[in-house]
Amino acid sequence: MIARLSIGHRLTVLLAGVAALLSLLSWWMVSELARQAAARSQDNVLAASATTIAETIRSEQGEVRLELPYSALSMLGAISEDRVFYKVVAGERVLTGYDDLPVPTDAATGARVAFETGQYSGEAIRMASVRRTVLAGAGPVPVVVTVAQTLSGVDAVSGQLSRLAAALSLAFFLVAVGLSVFAARASLRPLNAFAQAVSRRGPSDLRPLRRDAPPELAPLRGALNRLMDRLGQSIRRSEDFIAEAAHRVRTPLATVRAQAEIALRSAESEESRQRLRRIIRAVDESSRSAGQLLDHATVAYRAEDLARDRIDLGELVAQAAAALEPTATMKDIAFHIATSQARVVGDAVLLESALGNVLDNAVKYSPDETTVHIAVSAEEGVARITVTDEGPGLGEGPIETLTERFRRGGNTEGVVGSGLGLTIAADVLAAHGGRLDLRNAAEGGGACVTLVLPAD
Structure with missing residues (x-):
């Protein structure tokens, strides 16, 4: 006990x-x-x-x-x-x-x-x-x-004297208990102040502790400083490894894809061309997975220490749509943007990554010569970006599981994907105090994905 x-x-x-x-x-x-x-x-x-x-x-x-x-x-x-x-x-x-x-x-x-x-x-x-x-x-x-x-x-x-002594002893005990509580709190006050100094730090603040502490807490302060130093080194090594690994993976994959495309042009038999197309598809999937794994790791690290910038969601949508314009043009897909005044406070890099993954899914799963609708709205302290496409929708399975890592819908066969796009978007919104709403469009099929954020 x-x-x-x-x-x-x-x-x-x-x-x-x-x-x-x-x-x-x-x-x-x-x-x-x-x-x-x-x-x-x-x-x-x-x-x-x-x-x-x-x-x-x-x-x-x-x-x-x-x-x-x-x-x-x-x-x-x-x-x-x-x-x-x-x-x-x-x-x-x-x-x-x-x-x-x-x-x-x-x-x-x-x-x-x-x-x-x-x-x-x-x-x-x-x-x-x-x-x-x-x-x-x-x-x-x-x-x-x-x-x-x-x-x-x-x-x-x-x-009689014994009873009087018992009463005095009981009074002494009660006073001593009160003083014990006071003494315990006073003794632990430096430790509580020490803990508050640590808890007030941001997740990425790994500077050594310089706060004065009683001699009894000096070993704890030294151990925490050594731990934070090792943790900082570990985080830096992990970031460097992820970036290097993504670069090392994508560079040879790009070379393999280029060689496979050259071989596809010169292939004489249909069987060889089918093999080469499967190779190109596998390379595309691997390259995309490597890129999104890097994006997901970036989200995980930046979410611990978010930037606090004032962001105009209309401008954010315009930038994300412009970045995907070449890919959409190849399928004759148009973006229809309806914006209203909406601002949020957050990390522009992460929010652009989240919106980019949602728009990329909309373009990727939409048929040719269709339209992706993007609507920006704000009401009652909540800002929303709603993306609606004309694709096959989110499938018949449980929609809430699509934000899990590497989880894809049952109607995505034949489309290159890693199952990380919605995961990245959901993690970014959760870090900003928002959420990702998924549903099938009410009219005409397709998926409707809403990014919900606290408004500025």
Whole structure:
């Protein structure tokens, strides 16, 4: 359970545990000291009472006489309302008191004051005895004075002090828990500030951390700096590799395609021409896949740190249509553009790549001598670019799966493609907080693809 707690909770629990231990220890110490103080007070009063009685013993006409002083017993009432017992023994004769009251064993050894705890009349008692020798008659007579008191009052005083100590310990514990929470938060404040400094950075900000930190966080700062340095190197190597790989793949593919076209012109048999056409088609597919893989990787990297430019969607559509004009002209496909004022904030390179892939699909799948309609609109904080073609549409399968990588519709047989165009467009729009809507055109067949973006 402790392992799943946060550092702050762990530190709070640890400090609260220490506070609880100290509270229990303080309660035990205060209770024990209170008990000992109450017992010591009772012993002192018992000793004073027994000594006072012993001092009144005298010898008169050869006999031991005693006048029991009232103050000797009344002083025991200062502690509590407990019952008091006493016994005075001269030699073998009980002068006064309770005959069956036991005498502390130490009293017979000649100790000045002997104390003992025992039982009398079914109650626990504390006894104090004083031994004295009185000259009476033919010789000295040993006299033992014993005074006893029940322990109920002392126990009550000890219990009251113990409860008071428990209340104070509980109050101490509650205050300590509050201070523990404050101490844990204060201790973790530098770590939280350190984490916020890291989280505020952009995804591509891999500069070393220069923020001042406590000595305990210095190893973490050093480890993060080393990690970001390695990550930056890895990203640069990946970008260089992707660009180099795309170049290395497309260059020989272009050479193979050129040689295949030359061979196609000089081929004599129809079988050879069919083989060469399949080779050219495979080369086109490979070249297109390599290009779109590079585009997709570019989108993945740039999406982490988007440019924030104000873009006029009308101009963006015009540029994308102009770039595909030669390809569309080869199939006698015309672009019909209907624009209205619409602006967005985003990365122009990525948005042009997304729109270019959508228009390329529209041209590629449209029959010859048709029209691709492009409409730009903006309403209620949303800007849209809608591209509608007159091709075979998006097929009968689930349309939402067409944005997955390398996924193509079931009606694309015979058309060169990689299955990455809509994936790139969807990723670009998602990075800008938008979405890609796909549906089949309501009238005349064809596909209707809408790029939805937050308007500026």
